Amino acid sequence: MSIGPDGTADVDFSRCPVRDVLDHLGDKWTSLIVLMLAEGPQRFSALQRAVPDISKRMLTQSLRSLERDGMLSRHVYPTKPPSVEYRLTDLGRRFHAELQRLVAWAEANHAEIRAARLRHDGLGPDAALDLAEAV
Amino acid sequence: MSIGPDGTADVDFSRCPVRDVLDHLGDKWTSLIVLMLAEGPQRFSALQRAVPDISKRMLTQSLRSLERDGMLSRHVYPTKPPSVEYRLTDLGRRFHAELQRLVAWAEANHAEIRAARLRHDGLGPDAALDLAEAV
DNA sequence: CTGCATCCCGCCTGATACTG
């Protein structure tokens, strides 16, 4: 995602290293999963319980996506019934560190963002004043 | 986006500070726009030229979204024809700093991600070897 | 328990045309 001398941005997403990372961050679930796995290896069903609103379909899809990018590894224990454990790889843990930075930044700037929103949205009745002060 | 004692994650997105930030990062265009504006104030048409593939509709929408969250400010010069200039706010510049960190991380880990992908996708004929070494 | 296949609906997004 560089910017050329002619002022036009490099928008070749197919080979854009930044997209690979940003897509995970923008995804509704992958960040949550990484956060959960940062606390230790988890089984499929444990993850599903930990993230209540996710469907099996999306959980599987998100896990595959993270596995594909080398963020986590999948271990199958051929017991019966079988159990599958997911754990962060080294790359995944480094990604998690970045994610934590982002979370911290977001929380630190949350009030300012919300205040800007209320200002922009046309100043909801009186709640606007409350939050304007909070900044 | 915290994790409760019962192991279930806090998934109240409507009031989640992290979502407000991650949504911008995940968006296909907003990061690009922030990157462009980091080089200095830009007019609407300049941004459209800089990001070739974006439509007027999406550019407007992305700019509104960033403005709403206080990342950038909009200045209208009532000349004729009118011109509108967008520039990052303080919050926007701080956001840009975080974005830069992410870009740096992405570029630093790009090779590893791509190698993991080739491994996972079933080892494309021989290109796999090339990139495996690159790590 | 884990995960894939299918159906299906809603929203996002691009294309196009029009206005101040």
Add this chain to the structure above:
DNA sequence: CAGTATCAGGCGGGATGCAG
């Protein structure tokens, strides 16, 4: 120049059912 309005298509993502 800087948008807004409208329409139509694609696709993400939920629900359900089935398999290893």
